Amino acid sequence: xxxxxxxxxxxxxxxxxxxxxxxxxxxxxxxxxxxxxxxxxxxxxxxxxxxxxxxxxxxxxxxxxxxxxxxxxxxxxxxxxxxxxxxxxxxxxxxxxxxxxxxxxxxxxxxxxxxxx
Amino acid sequence: xxxxxxxxxxxxxxxxxxxxxxxxxxxxxxxxxxxxxxxxxxxxxxxxxxxxxxxxxxxxxxxxxxxxxxxxxxxxxxxxxxxxxxxxxxxxxxxxxxxxxxxxxxxxxxxxxxxx
Numbered sequence: 001x002x003x004x005x006x007x008x009x010x011x012x013x014x015x016x017x018x019x020x021x022x023x024x025x026x027x028x029x030x031x032x033x034x035x036x037x038x039x040x041x042x043x044x045x046x047x048x049x050x051x052x053x054x055x056x057x058x059x060x061x062x063x064x065x066x067x068x069x070x071x072x073x074x075x076x077x078x079x080x081x082x083x084x085x086x087x088x089x090x091x092x093x094x095x096x097x098x099x100x101x102x103x104x105x106x107x108x109x110x111x112x113x114x115x116x117x
Numbered sequence: 118x119x120x121x122x123x124x125x126x127x128x129x130x131x132x133x134x135x136x137x138x139x140x141x142x143x144x145x146x147x148x149x150x151x152x153x154x155x156x157x158x159x160x161x162x163x164x165x166x167x168x169x170x171x172x173x174x175x176x177x178x179x180x181x182x183x184x185x186x187x188x189x190x191x192x193x194x195x196x197x198x199x200x201x202x203x204x205x206x207x208x209x210x211x212x213x214x215x216x217x218x219x220x221x222x223x224x225x226x227x228x229x230x231x232x233x
Contacts, residue, residue: 029216031216031217032216032217033216033217033218033219035221035222037224042226043205043207043226043227043229044224044225044226044227045160045207045209045224045227046224047221047222047223047224050219050221052217052219053217054217091159091160095216095222096216103148103211103213103214103215103216103218104150104162104165104174105150105160105162105209105222107159107160107161108159109158109159110157110159
């Protein structure tokens with residue numbers, strides 16, 4: 001079974017500062033992918049960043065970077081230079097379980113990020 | 118341009134009255150997924166199609182069915198909606214089922230279902 005844990009129900013950050021959103025995962029599969037999605041109040045799920053279980057380097061996408069610590073089973077999202085538009089729910093998700101499972105995404109409970117001016 | 122389109126954006130139905138939610142995609146992806154997301158909770162996978170092959174999650178209630186008449190369209194049918202089925206329903210697509218693919222699932226904007 002796969003499990004994603006996000007221990008921060010809510011986070012606050014000042015505009016232009018960096019913020020780290022925590023994510024830990026549990027799986028017995030050697031192969032898996034880790035994703036972060038952003039969900040504004042309007043509801044759509046927006047893909048942010050991906051890290052594969054065999055990737056040696058931490059993923060980066062613009063202002064987003066993923067701090068991947070495989071031994072600790074953590075995949076924290078770092079947002080640099082926060083903007084007001086970053087205020088949203090952030091979900092960490094893991095893809096695994098093999099192809100017959102559809103490579104389903106298992107989501108954490110999410111972290112509500114609020115960026116203050 | 119939207120690549121995964123869900124209609125309607127908001128749906129209101131009566132308790133026990135069948136309802137159908139639709140999803141279409143312009144990505145020509147092989148895999149289509151339906152997720153249920155209740156208020157302040159994580160999305161939960163209901164089922165997925167790999168081409169025409171339907172795959173149900175073990176804990177998806179029998180009340181939920183799905184149809185995929187062609188590559189582009191997928192429907193979610195709720196036969197007898199109960200109050201507990203009020204939620205956001207998210208459709209997603211994926212090119213493949215490869216676990217290590219860096220291609221993400223692409224989500225539609227969702228349909229918010231309310232039950233009266």
